[in-house]
Amino acid sequence: MGPDPELSELGPDQLDRPVETAVAGEWRWLPHRRLALGLRSTPIPAFLFVVVGAVLGPAGLDLLGPSALAQVQALVWVALAVIGVFVGLGLANRPVDGLGRTYLSGALIALVTIPLLGGGLYLLLVQAAAPVAGHVAAGAILIAICASVSAALHTADSDRADVRRAAYLADLDDVPLLVAGVAVVAALAAEGVALRLAVTMACGAATGLTGWLLFERADPAERGLFVAGTVLCLAGIGAYLGTSPLLSGCVAALLWVAMPGPADRITARDLQWMQHPLVALLLVIAGATVDWSAVVLWLTACTVILRIAAKLLASLAVARVSALPPGLLATVLLQPGVLGIALALNAGQLLGQDYLWVVSTVTVSVALSEILAPFLVQTYEGAA
């Protein structure tokens, strides 16, 4: 069993660069990968899959009923792990200037958006005495976290440095949102959240280390087996501990990015064949899960409006720190991300029916926000 001949053919200097870069000679692999994953605007939007799910689900044709949904739960866990891996890989070395300032800005965006959106939703829920199950404040925060996720538009591969940096900011704020979201879900699911979160991250890193040790020198057949085994472990760790495969996947991917060698590129390449179907499946399941009640529709409308307001305010607040025009920041941050729906689905898996209103609100508001975002971008691009 020797190393993968495809990797050997790349040569040592090329091995230090992304596989796609070495082949195509351009640094365009990351944005394209995120595009394929559906983490940002795609020609086939998330909205479409959510609608398909809604049509097939119990509220529509009932082809995807509760028993069918239960049977595909394992695939959902795997899809979450894959998305987690790509969130981590998305933070790989990006050609942006002022990295420190960018990190600070990313954190600030999350700090501004979540309290504004979550606080606003909580006040509305309390004042309207909305008939929702579970912990109202936790649910509002969860919606805020999930709906706050941004995905870079078709700007991440732009020739302009400021546009690239804005796109990177949209990716960066995924990580604190993911950690915060998983923490809230784990706290609601069971006791001992801190320990389980710590073990999830430690085991995610350990699984990442296993992959790093194995991927590079494996032949194609066994590498496929190792990648599949690693992803299953990452999914299983989150599922077993009642935290999230998104977190374990993200931690493993961050390790692959940080360690020397092509483990990150190997994973990205080997997971490519499964990423799109899995994300599509995730969106269809999210669509089928939606509870089309009046409360959910009202909450969705509130979430979409509050989200736009929160993102605009975050853009204004961060503009000085990031040295980016607030208009550019806003257009990038307004685009919702599939990661939000993934996080909400994860919450739904762990928290059960009590928090179905959270999953439903996030799913529909992300789908609606995706329809709205291009209009805002076109407006900005026209003005620019």
Place this chain on the structure above:
Amino acid sequence: MRRAAALLVMLGTMLGVQTVGPPIAASTVMLPLGFALIAAYLLGTASERVRLPRLSGYLLFGLLCGPFLLNLITAPMARDLQVVNGFALALIALVAGLELNVQRLRPHLHAVGVLGGTIMLGALVILSGVLWLAWPWLPFGEVGGALPRFAAALVTAALIVSFSPTVTLAVIAESRARGTLTELVMAVVILADLLLILVFALAMQFARWTLASGPAEVGLGVQLSWELLGSLAFGGLLGVAFAVYLRVVGREVTLALLSVCAVLAVVAPLLHLELILAALAAGLVVENIAPPEGDALLHGIERGALPVLVAFFAAAGASLQLDVLAVVGTSALALAVLRFGLIRGLSEAAVRWAKLSDTPARLVWMGLISQAGVTLGLATIVAAEFPAWGPQVRTLIVALTGLHVLTGPILLKSGLQRAGEVNQA
């Protein structure tokens, strides 16, 4: 070195997760499946370095990490891991069917008939007699008079004699073996499997009649015909459809193959068909009506079959019940030795009788020691139907299967190596 380190890290990870557990989520299949894929494969490649089949490494992994030793794969996890079984069986049997070319096998049909018939029927007769005589001293409980005891002995002997097509075919697939011995072993095992289903059904019917444990089934012939002929017909039809697809479309072959396996795994149990037979028939048809496509397909799926084999045998290892071996160990060991002697002795007699001593036929016995899932399935039926002695027989069969599933692959790999047929496919 890197692989050893990776294995250690994996073990540490599982320990960490287990310590903080218990599982909060409903699904526990992904973690043991991922762990098994990586760790069992690493152990499998390590066992290959000491000239053992990889499959033994996968089984050993399951045994070591299973509920009875390290408990890294807990009992519920081991149960969840069985989810891959139907699919894996279909894939393994399909691959075996693709290896069976009737034209290549034709010169050996006489040898197959003589070997299969002599070993299977000879062992059945001798074992039935021995069990009938030794029944009072075996831990089976009282069954009554001489005739009921003979019926119980016949049923038990049918279980003890049975072979494992699954393990045999898997060792051949993972050894990439091709040659006369490979084809002989496969053909004998498949013939023996057909005979076993027939003999077992007849023995059960006889036992029901003598022990009056339930009404004798009038439609036995119909049921048997359906199980045997129906399986072959269903698999054959699926094989024809698949061969046509390969010839006409010829794209997305792996996906199509996996779909065929999924259809077999889901539909065969629903129709009360024998999954292994149906999948074998499908592979046989593809190989024999579209040979170039069949060969290309065989090479194409070797890559895809790897994770399925690893998961299947790791799960089998994890489900081996060591506590049972402790209870009926002595009886099991004595019967295992007797079975081994019978298979070897009858095989040599058949070889001499049919004048096959110059051919690889004299090594065929080495491929007939394994026992696995089919035997356990039949033992479970016996346990349910004859509560007075069936559960004890099942316990013995579980122990015997544990012994044979560990030793059988090693012997077969050794035989294939001696015949020079490893890595020839």
